[in-house]
Amino acid sequence: MKTQLLLLGFSSILLISCGSNKSKTATDADSTMHDHMHHESTEAKVDTTVIKAGQEVYFVNLTDGQKVNNPIKVEMGVKGMTVEPIGAVNADKGHHHLIIDGSYTPAGTTVSADSTHIHFGKGQTETELTLSPGKHTLTLQFANGMHASYGQRMSKTITVEVK
Numbered sequence: 001m002k003t004q005l006l007l008l009g010f011s012s013i014l015l016i017s018c019g020s021n022k023s024k025t026a027t028d029a030d031s032t033m034h035d036h037m038h039h040e041s042t043e044a045k046v047d048t049t050v051i052k053a054g055q056e057v058y059f060v061n062l063t064d065g066q067k068v069n070n071p072i073k074v075e076m077g078v079k080g081m082t083v084e085p086i087g088a089v090n091a092d093k094g095h096h097h098l099i100i101d102g103s104y105t106p107a108g109t110t111v112s113a114d115s116t117h118i119h120f121g122k123g124q125t126e127t128e129l130t131l132s133p134g135k136h137t138l139t140l141q142f143a144n145g146m147h148a149s150y151g152q153r154m155s156k157t158i159t160v161e162v163k
Helices: 002-018 026-034
Strands: 056-059 066-068 072-079 093-100 117-119 126-129 134-143 155-162
Touching: 056 134, 056 155, 072 093, 072 134, 093 126
Parallel strands: 066 155
Antiparallel strands: 056 072, 072 126, 093 117, 093 134, 134 155
């Protein structure tokens, strides 16, 4: 009887732990880190990111409401943090993302990777864009080495008008 109860309890534990497919192997995490087109849950997570006074991202050469011509040169800056390529998650370090016609990514959430969410995982601080004529929003979003957003406090949105 004791053996049957012990086996029943052990079987239940196995079923519970095997039923979850949410864990990732080291290989999965490695390929996710290098795959810029990965998509993870966009559910907002609790913002535990500590943004210190003076830390911010900014557009070096563009201002809100500016009229621009194609190609549009975008220079990205950050204060109080260091730009580094993707990989390790280091305090006060990360890389830029540019979101075209969209808003910031909530803190702790992976920044999407698609045609309107451009990743600069090599540590780049400038790029050129070609946008259709009219008004567009550009959101600069800083994120850590694994693309987890530092949230609204480390984002900056401006509107530009393409002639």
